[in-house]
Amino acid sequence: MGLTITQKILSEHSGQKSVMPGSFIESKVDIALSNDITSGLAINQFLSIGKENVFDKNKVVIVLDHFTPNKDILSAQQCKFIREFALKQKLKYFFDGGNVGIEHALLPEQGIVQPGQVIIGADSHTCTYGALGAFSTGVGSTDLACVWATGKIWLKVPESMKFIYYGKRKKWVFGKDLILYTIGKIGVDGANYKTMEFTGETIRKLPMSERFTMCNMSIEAGAKNGIIEPDEITLNYIKKTVKSKKYKFYKSDKDAVYSNIIEIDVSNIEPQVSEPHLPSNAKPVGELSNIKIDQVVIGSCTNGWLDDLRISAKILKGKKIHKYVRTIIIPATPLIYHQALKEGLIDIFLKAGAIISPPTCGPCLGGHMGILAKGEKCVATTNRNFIGRMGHPESYVYLANPAVAAASAIKGRIASPEEI
Amino acid sequence: MIITGKVIKFGDNIDTDIIIPARYLNTFEPQELAKHCMESICQKFCEKVATNSILVAGKNFGCGSSREHAPLALKSAGVKCIIAGSFARIFFRNAINIGLPVVESQEVSQDTSENDELEIDLEKGTIENKTKNRKYKISPYPEFLKEIINSGGLVNYVKKRK
Numbered sequence: 370m371g372l373t374i375t376q377k378i379l380s381e382h383s384g385q386k387s388v389m390p391g392s393f394i395e396s397k398v399d400i401a402l403s404n405d406i407t408s409g410l411a412i413n414q415f416l417s418i419g420k421e422n423v424f425d426k427n428k429v430v431i432v433l434d435h436f437t438p439n440k441d442i443l444s445a446q447q448c449k450f451i452r453e454f455a456l457k458q459k460l461k462y463f464f465d466g467g468n469v470g471i472e473h474a475l476l477p478e479q480g481i482v483q484p485g486q487v488i489i490g491a492d493s494h495t496c497t498y499g500a501l502g503a504f505s506t507g508v509g510s511t512d513l514a515c516v517w518a519t520g521k522i523w524l525k526v527p528e529s530m531k532f533i534y535y536g537k538r539k540k541w542v543f544g545k546d547l548i549l550y551t552i553g554k555i556g557v558d559g560a561n562y563k564t565m566e567f568t569g570e571t572i573r574k575l576p577m578s579e580r581f582t583m584c585n586m587s588i589e590a591g592a593k594n595g596i597i598e599p600d601e602i603t604l605n606y607i608k609k610t611v612k613s614k615k616y617k618f619y620k621s622d623k624d625a626v627y628s629n630i631i632e633i634d635v636s637n638i639e640p641q642v643s644e645p646h647l648p649s650n651a652k653p654v655g656e657l658s659n660i661k662i663d664q665v666v667i668g669s670c671t672n673g674w675l676d677d678l679r680i681s682a683k684i685l686k687g688k689k690i691h692k693y694v695r696t697i698i699i700p701a702t703p704l705i706y707h708q709a710l711k712e713g714l715i716d717i718f719l720k721a722g723a724i725i726s727p728p729t730c731g732p733c734l735g736g737h738m739g740i741l742a743k744g745e746k747c748v749a750t751t752n753r754n755f756i757g758r759m760g761h762p763e764s765y766v767y768l769a770n771p772a773v774a775a776a777s778a779i780k781g782r783i784a785s786p787e788e789i
Numbered sequence: 790m791i792i793t794g795k796v797i798k799f800g801d802n803i804d805t806d807i808i809i810p811a812r813y814l815n816t817f818e819p820q821e822l823a824k825h826c827m828e829s830i831c832q833k834f835c836e837k838v839a840t841n842s843i844l845v846a847g848k849n850f851g852c853g854s855s856r857e858h859a860p861l862a863l864k865s866a867g868v869k870c871i872i873a874g875s876f877a878r879i880f881f882r883n884a885i886n887i888g889l890p891v892v893e894s895q896e897v898s899q900d901t902s903e904n905d906e907l908e909i910d911l912e913k914g915t916i917e918n919k920t921k922n923r924k925y926k927i928s929p930y931p932e933f934l935k936e937i938i939n940s941g942g943l944v945n946y947v948k949k950r951k
Contacts (some may be wrong), residue, residue, distance in 0.1 A: 393933045410817045410857055414944055436815060443815035493855040493879060509857035509883035515947045523933065557802055558849040562878050591852060591877055647802065734811035734854070755806040755853060762829035 371622025373529045374598055375564045378504040378619055382487045390528040390628075398428070399486035401516045404472055404730075405433040405444065407491035407509070408451040414514035423458050424520035430462040430481060431455050432472040435730045440737035470702025470728045473497040473585060473670035477577075478702055480610035484599045485617030489516050493588045494670050494752065500580035501607070502599035502618060507588060527593040528628040529564040534571035536636035541786040543680070544579025545672060545750070545770040547571070548586040549641035551633065553651030561591030563628065566621065571635050572597060577606045578674035585671050586752050589648040642748070642783060643768040646756045654773050657783045664747040665690075665778040666759075667771050668699025668726070669733045672750035675705045677771040682714040684775035684789055690722040691781030697739045699726040723778070735759045741766075748777040790911045792870045792890065794842040797831075798903040801847035805880065808851065808859040817858060819865035826862040838867040843909070845901045846873040851880025860884040870909055872916070874898040885934060886943040892916070897925050 372380065372387055380387050383394040401423075403411055408431055415423075423429045431451060436444035448465075455463040462481055464470065473494050476482045482498045488505035489495070491513040498505040508522070516522050534547060552559070565587040572580070580597050587595025599607075599618045607616060639653035667673075667681050678700060690696045698718050700706035706728065709715050715725060724739075731738030733751040741747055741760030746767065749759065754766035769777070772786040779789060813825045827834040844863070850873035851859060860883045863871070870890040884891040890911060897916055901907070905920040916925040930938060940946035 393931065406811070406814045406856065406858075410861075413817070417944055418947055435811075441815060447815055447817075491855055491857075493853065495855075507855040507879055509855050509860075509879060509886060511857060511886040511943050512882060515943055518947055557852060558875065558877070561849065561875065591849065593878060734806075736811055740812075753804075753806070753853060755804045757810050757829045758806050 370626060371624035373564065373566060373621045373625040373627070374502065374596055374619045375504055375527065375529055375566070375594060378485060378487060379524065379526055388526045390526050392526050394524055394526060395521050396487050396524050398489050398516050398520055398522055400428055400430060400482055400488045401513060402430045402472060402476065402488065402490035402492065402495060403513055404431070404435050404492055405437060405448050405451060406435045407513065409447050410510035411491055411514040411517065412451065412454045414511045415517050418514065418518045420518045423517040426459050427461045429458065429460055429517060430476065431460060432464040432469060432475060434469050434471050434728070435734065436736050437469055437729055438727065467703060471670045471673055471730055474673055474701035474705065477501060477581065478610060478704055480612065483611055483616035484603060484607065485619055489513065489522050494585050496587050496592065496595050497581050497585040497670060499584035499587070499594050499596035500577065501603060502597065504594055504596070506594045527562055527564045529566050530560055530629045530631065531566050531568060531627040533569035533630065533632045534567070534635050535569050535632065536571060536634045538571065538635050539639065541640050541772045542635065542638055543770045544575055544582040546638060546641045547635060548583045549643050549648065549651040549768060550638050552586065552590045552649045553641070555590055557589060557647050557649045558591040560587065563592055565590065565592045565595045567595065567597050573600060576676060577602060578676040581674065582671050586648065589752060640770055640773050640785060642773060643754055645754045645765040645767065648752065648754060648768060654769070654783065654785045657767070658785070660746060660767065660783045662694055662748050662777055662782060663745040664739060664741060665694055665696040665774050666699070666732050666739055666747060666749040666751060667774050668701060669730065669751040670701065671752040672771050673699055673701030673705070675708055677750065678705065678709045678714050681771045681775040682717045684772055684786055685721040685723070685779070686717050688721055688779050688789065690778045694778050694781050695739065696723040696778040697726055697732060698723045699731065700728060702728055732759055748774050748783060750774050792843065792909040794869055794907065795840060796843050796845045796901055796903060796905045796907060797837055797841045798901065799844065799846040802849045802852055803846050804853035805851060805856050805859040806853055809856065809862040814856060814858055819861050822858050822862035823865035826866045835866050841904065842867055842869040843907050844868055844871040845898060846871065847898055848874040850876050852877035855879045857883045857887065860887055860889045864889045872897050885937055888942040892927055894925060894927050
């Protein structure tokens, strides 16, 4: 019986020939990640274990990206507490100040996460790195603290669901639309505890940024991990980011076993918008064109990639954003910000009337940098539209791709890029 | 361990942003977090928990973010046990890791009403609804999880193995 890519990576990391879904394993961890929200609790738990040093200072990564630049005194205190720990531990990868990028865009860009690894992060969107052909999943702070102490984690080997995408995408349809559409089909717990393995001819043509977007949102269907077999596109990306050649490409066997196989013809899929308050409330953009909006957010670990800014700029070039729509654009990392500046994208955004934010998770989780008032509506390229996610419990987030977000910013209502 | 108490009932997909909104995550002090627990859908949650300390919810409880602040806030607010049709996986792990009992049972989730009086015996794997006079069997935790629970959470489990 063949194995999936997820089984292969977990077998290798637990020192077994082949691990089967449902079995409990102890896996070695290659990278352990946390941020300013989850590290504090983890530090307390780590200290209570009685360990002095983390298992490997080159494998523990901390990024202060959620409430930074510090939004208030408490978050400043929290960051200070973490900073002192990071400096004491002499962590190789501690990102603070001007080095901060949104973690899930920053780690691939810096070559810290690589194909074939096991990556554990105290952040639910850690599943993003599956796009590189790695096993990566989110955990809480106590789990992470124990990884810091031991370099290992207990896992239940997940069953895999295979999603095969085929057909030609319509012009303004991106990875974001495919994943919103998919979550709309299977529901917010449609992949609970399972692996979402994305494959098929459409996926093979997707650029890395859109693969990251898809794996990033696998958690919104409850998945343990999202994963895409690495290929030429992965290799070309990795060549630019990773210096060593230690990474390993795994592929699923032809006779690997899946709990479900779901085929999706993408040729009829329109740009999707997920209505409040669940990511599974996906609809074609045209069905929501009467919804007036107050804010647009383009950014986050889902859609703050350079490609996303390029797409947004294509729509916004030479246009003016609607007078009453606050439009916040957040390049995900300093490098993306710099490149956007060099390419003239920031110039386009400023001329259109957008606000440019430093890299931060900020508004996505209702932290800062664009909080919604009661009754306000926002089109966001982010990943969650839960009750109160971006501010007031009675505010409303509509999830969309960057082209729809940019078009909506111009029109002052939910709009298709075709209308611009 | 035997847990008794009255029930607060919630629906499906109670996400971690509902349990504890991110804007309060500038602290990880359990008492502070408890003050804001569930506030967007349940006013005066803490007062309610003082009399009704068992949460019964629908499917996919705890979906969303990995924030351990969510089970921590619930525990600190006084919640003794959560029964749900199903749990999101990170929340389930977090709850076990910090020693907050979580029980998966679609049957109990569907049958139970607000204010019902429950008695949960985690050792025997039984739940009794004293108000409705019904008894349920719950599937035991896998052996591996039992070890973590019996150690009093993951930190103690790791300490023991050191």
